[in-house]
Amino acid sequence: MSEQKFKHITERSRAIYGQGFIPLHRPVFEGNERQYLVDCIDSNFVSSVGEKVTEFERHIADFTGAKHAIATVNGTAALQVALQLAGVNRGDEVLVQSLTFIATCNSISYTGGIPVFLDVDQDTLGLSPTALEKFLKAHVEMRHGQAFNKGTNRRIAACVPVHIFGNPCRIAKTIALCDAYGISVVEDAAESLGSYVGKQHTGTFGKLGAFSFNGNKLITTGGGGMIITDDDELAHRAKHVTTTAKVPHPYEYVHDEIGYNYRLPNLNAALGCAQMERLPQMLEIKADVARRYTQCFDDMGVSYVHALSGTTSNNWLNAIIFDGLEDRNAFLKYSNDAGVMTRPIWRLLNTLSMYADCQHDGLENSRWLEDRVVNIPSSVPDGAFDH
Ligand SMILES: Cc1ncc(COP(=O)(O)O)c(C=O)c1O
Known part of the structure; x- marks a missing residue:
């Protein structure tokens, strides 16, 4: 050129x-952001309990058409928990594109998963179903309904396609292929709030999807993320493990597994509520x-x-x-x-x-x-x- x-x-x-x-890409705060932040401070609920968090979750569920939305401290945490809930255990392999932001892959590593890098399509920049199919045919052996990599002898537990820069990838084909091999799909929709395939919102095709509300994204909560899913049980588990796995009780501290302090603070959610209005x-x-x-x-x-x-x-x-x-x-x-x-x-x-x-x-x-x-x-x- x-x-x-x-x-x-x-x-x-x-x-x-x-x-x-x-x-x-700069954030824009020209709506009710200041007002909602002040409301939040006045309420004393600035941390992970508060009505703005649930309101923000409702906004995202309504907007995307997902049955459930669970707010997290950032998109990486959302992806990590989504992968765990999709069944990724230490030593499992996860199919993912190599052309993506580091967080996609780091979230796999946090679960103890091992990335296997597949090619993208030149037009969408997202995971290529052609490359996926070729890989599955060449390397996968089914054992008791689960996919195993013949070369490494490891289970392939999940696949993470990414909608790069907001452009939807060929998600329907990707899901169909993964379904045929019993591989769960977690959509990295960190960059694609407001992106659709037909009339269906990105992030709602897989078992779970994850968004980011980092300061550089379309809408921001400063830092923040969201898990979406239509599955009641996964949604319940997502809320539980992102809130230190605390068993509800009026005053006792009982935790029934090793959970995370990953719930989005109310202050950040207040920003999110105002951003969603715009x-x-x-x-x-x-x-x-x-x-x-x-x-x-x-x-x-x-x-x-x-x-x-x-x-x-x-x-x-x-x-x-x-x-x-x-x-x-x-x-x-x-x-x-x-x-x-x-x-x-x-x-x-x-x-x-x-x-x-x-x-x-x-x-x-x-x-x-x-x-x-x-x-x-x-x-x-x-x-x-x-x-
Ligand atoms: C493709 C992709 N995946 C994951 C993330 C992680 O999100 P966060 O920065 O909120 O942790 C981002 C954004 O930063 C992203 O662009």
């Missing part, structure tokens, strides 16, 4: 966001930003990561694809020097020292994308909300 094109891309960001430094409008604004980028990119011949037909992205982070590593690096330098924040996609997790020994399938598309994908500024522009 020529420097002229780099200029056009950064100018497009400037046309949307104006002059001065442009961050990649979510539909925020999604419209984000769709408009994406439209403004793509209109000009198509004319310029810049390749952009579009949502698959039949799916709707929340347009959390816009992403473009460069011709190769050199081209990508030149653009990263050009744009960041110009005060327009851009970031490369993550390094493949199997290239990091702690995951270097994990099995992988060659990761052809992942390696191709690793060298080429860059995120460009994607916030809600200043003043975009009508008050």
Whole structure:
């Protein structure tokens, strides 16, 4: 790509966001955030017990159509607990894409699980059902209804597809394949609140799904996460283990297993309640930003990561694809020097020292994308909300 094109891309960001430094994604607190925080402080319920936590859970359940939502301190904790509840035990293998944020894989490690890295689709950046099927056919042996990796002799307990940057992956095909092999699916929907396949919300396809409300996400609680599921028993277990496994009692401290102090504090949930009130409008604004980028990119011949037909992205982070590593690096330098924040996609997790020994399938598309994908500024522009 020529420097002229780099200029056009950064100018497009400037046309949307104006002059001065442009961050990649900034949070917006223009609704009831302050009021709800003050309400929370006034109530003295600032920690993990309080009505804002249950209200925030209800907001997420209603919005996504999930039967249950359980709030957690962050998305990583949500994923960890979801994996445990999906049946991942120490020494089990978990199928996961290598092209994702480190937290996806760390959550597997926290359960004692061992990641096996599979390739992604070039168009969605999410787990490739083609790669999954190839792996299952070549490496899996069924024993008493459970999938075992013939090479390692370990049980394959779960699969974690990720909806990258808000773009839904081919989740229905992934679930169908995993079902056929008795493998539980936990959807990493950390980045995809407001993203759909048809009319069904991402995160509701698997046995459990997990969201993140980190400060860089579409809506934020400062730090926070959520487990969603339609399964009554799993929902009950999720609440129990994220609240130190305390057995309800008016004053005695009885805990019936090793639980976690993972429940979202009321203060953070207060932010979440206010943010949820703005979510539909925020999604419209984000769709408009994406439209403004793509209109000009198509004319310029810049390749952009579009949502698959039949799916709707929340347009959390816009992403473009460069011709190769050199081209990508030149653009990263050009744009960041110009005060327009851009970031490369993550390094493949199997290239990091702690995951270097994990099995992988060659990761052809992942390696191709690793060298080429860059995120460009994607916030809600200043003043975009009508008050
Ligand atoms: C794909 C993905 N998975 C998991 C997480 C973990 O979420 P958190 O940062 O809230 O722990 C994030 C976000 O940070 C993410 O982008």
